[in-house]
Amino acid sequence: MASYEPNPAFHATYHLGQYQAAIDQKIADLNQHDFTTRFWQKDATLWVQDAEAQQSIRSFMGWLDTPRVMLGRTSEITQFVHEVKQAGFQHVVVMGMGGSTMAPIVFKNCFHWGEGDLPLSILDTTDPGTVAELENELPLRHTLFIVASKSGTTAEPIAFGDYFYDKVKQLKGDAAGENFVAITDPGSKFVDQATKEGYRHIFLNFPEVGGRFSALTYFGLVPAACYGVNITALLHGAEGMMKDCGADGPVAGNPGLHLGAAIGYLATQGRDKLTLITPDTLSSLGLWLEQLLAESTGKHGKGILPVAGEPLGRPDEYGADRVFVYVGYDDFTDNDSLGKLQALEQAGHPVIIIRLKEPMDLGREFYRWEIAVAVAGIMLQINPFDQPNVQESKLATDRVMKAVTEQGHAPDAGQPAASQEGVRYYGDVTGKNGFAPDAAGVLRAFFGQARVGDYLDLQAYLHETDKVSAQLADFKRQVQDALRIATTSGYGPRFLHSTGQYHKGGPNTGLFVQFTADHPQDLPLPGRPYTFGTFENAQAQGDFETLLKYGRRALHIQLGANPEAGLQTVLAALKTALAQTEQGA
Known part of the structure; x- marks a missing residue:
């Protein structure tokens, strides 16, 4: 397939196949309407026509x-x-x-x-x-x-x-x-x-x-x-990217415009799962991009879902909802990933490859992606600088904390749908499709709701350890293998301030599994009548309530005092549930 390099100095190669002509036309249309001048003059009509939203956009473009x-x-x-x-x-x-x-x-x-x-x-x-x-x-x-x-x-x-x-x-x-x-x-x-x-x-x-x-x-x-x-x-380095994105006047091959137009247009065509592939040395870039992409675009039922940390598979393992972006170093040949990306391109999936010479290039990459996300907002016709749903989880947490302060404990979570080996499952899934209300039955009923184009999100309000991270990766791998849907995960409450906006404001395509655990060794908070553990549990409960408020499919799993042992129990139940699904039992 044909590929092109908008600006060789910034090492980005696009393999967009059938979408190439339409994206080229989008870029040409923007440039014909004086995009660069309007963008740098903070002309909010590029994004929305509502006067209040336009003022909000102008108020938050100081990053330029x-x-x-x-x-x-x-x-x-x-x-x-x-x-x-x-x-x-x-x-x-x-x-x-x-x-x-x-x-x-x-x-x-x-x-x-x-x-x-x-x-x-x-x-x-x-x-x-x-x-x-x-x-x-x-x-x-x-x-x-x-x-x-x-x-x-x-x-x-x-x-x-x-x-x-x-x-x-x-x-x-x-x-x-x-x-x-x-x-x-x-x-x-x-x-x-x-x-x-x-x-x-x-x-x-x-x-x-x-x-x-x-x-x-x-x-x-x-x-x-x-x-x-x-x-x-x-x-x-960032200033160099700033100039190449038109800070000093119109330019040819604007790197931020090309990237933003590509990912934004692809999202409007149903390819809204931006799957980020990096070598281990750049894996943390995924955390930063998750927030930038999800919080900026996930609103009004639209958005680009960043998928980071998911192992790269074969073309037949993916639906038509993916775009693949590889970010790596010039001197690092990740032959396994690059070979798989070539196979994906040949199968018709859009692939973008970005190369860095050294870590110092991250300054320019931060800036490239900031411009790109702003341009993607134009493609989606949304305000990329607000986060209307983030505050709701905070307010829900505040309500839980008020109850803790007044009553000495959080509101009761109600009766679990199932309980097994000390692990409790909460969610409106009991008896769906006639499955027995044991752990495997609850998980089978929950994942029986999956549709083409959906994604899984694991929300871990847990102590982050290598073992727990490996168990969460195992959970995602099992689901991806069985259901062929995108899989994501995040530790709470970190993700509340990043991908949490997409979870509530983006399209209703998520299956959310929330994990919590007891805190046998808790820490008091000075000047407050509650502990860190109570605070974390309140954040989880508030987030779960907000997901349900927006009609999201959500399951809360309480792992007990030993989250690693609890997760092992869950993984065994999941394996049984997915096997039964494949057998049609």
Whole structure:
């Protein structure tokens, strides 16, 4: 099949087959209507015609010039890093959710930590086991805590900050604040708290930049610089992409326009599952792209679902709802993946291949994808900069927490549909299709609802371990093999601030399996009448209620006190259920 390379300097190759001509026409139409000038002038009529939505779009396009703005602030950041090293700090912890932590995760996993730089940890879960594990690993007296919250009101980072501030205060008294840094928007309530508690530094970000577009602002760059990333070089790469996307006037072969037009148009043709393939060294990029794509496009029953971490299979294992995007390095030949991608292309699936020379190219890739998602919003005729359904899960959590505060416990979950070996199954599936209400029967009834074009999403409100991750991968593999649907997964509450928007606002094509567990070793939260474990369970319950509110097909599985043993029990029941489905028993 024919392929083309819009801009060879940026190493993107498109194999779009039957869709090529239509995508070329979409790009030509946009350029004929002065796309570049209108885009950079923030002409909201490119996306929507509603006046209120247009104002919202204009208010959140400040990310367009962040590479140039932040190049003027690198000396401030590097001086800060020099000061904290001189002060004797030995470790940095970024505490936040969603956009405030996704880019730091990528930087940590894609760049090599060097001698003299500060090791980096990221805390973005309310799971008490994870918090306790991190606390035990840290030299608390010599750890710098970055509390990152755009609004300054996000419950999780405020809770993290309060917890570790209390721990450091027990060691250093009134000097505890010198171990803390805030990154937030001007005027947020968090500015007052950080000032009162004597934080070492407060970085004020930009109100007109949404969280998922903040990788190249203080939220991403301060942790990156602490870790030893050359943020000046990173930003120069992003600025190069910025120019090639038309910042200084119309260009030929705009990389962001080409990528956005392709994935946006393909989504309108039913190919709305963007399946991301990377080598292990770039796997964390999938987390960042999940939020950017899902939260930006998943609304009004539309959207692009990012599928990351799913093993690449044969062409006959996929339906006509996929587009495959490979992101890898020039000097890394992933022959197995590339061979499979060639087979997929030959079978008629759209394939896009993006090459990086080195990790420093991530600056330009962040920017390319930000432009692309904005352009995909034009194809879908939606506002890519809002997240109307994210707040609903927060409000549902608040309702659960109010009950906890007033009654001392969360609302009762009701009677399980089935219970087996200490694992309880909750959902409106009992007796569907006449299946027995045991564990295998519940799972068979639940997955009996699957349709062509659906996807599975596993929502794990659990302590993230290699074993649990492997068990979740096994669950997804079994379902994909049996049902031939896309499979995704995420740890809660992290995904609430990323793919959670798509789950409620995107098309009703998801099958959601939520996992929770008991917390025999819980942690109290300073100044609150509840624990981290109670908070995490409330977030899970609030999310489950919101899924049901939107008519989503959802199953809650409570694994008991030992989630790894509980998951093993579930996997055995799933194997039985899927075998019965295949046999038509």
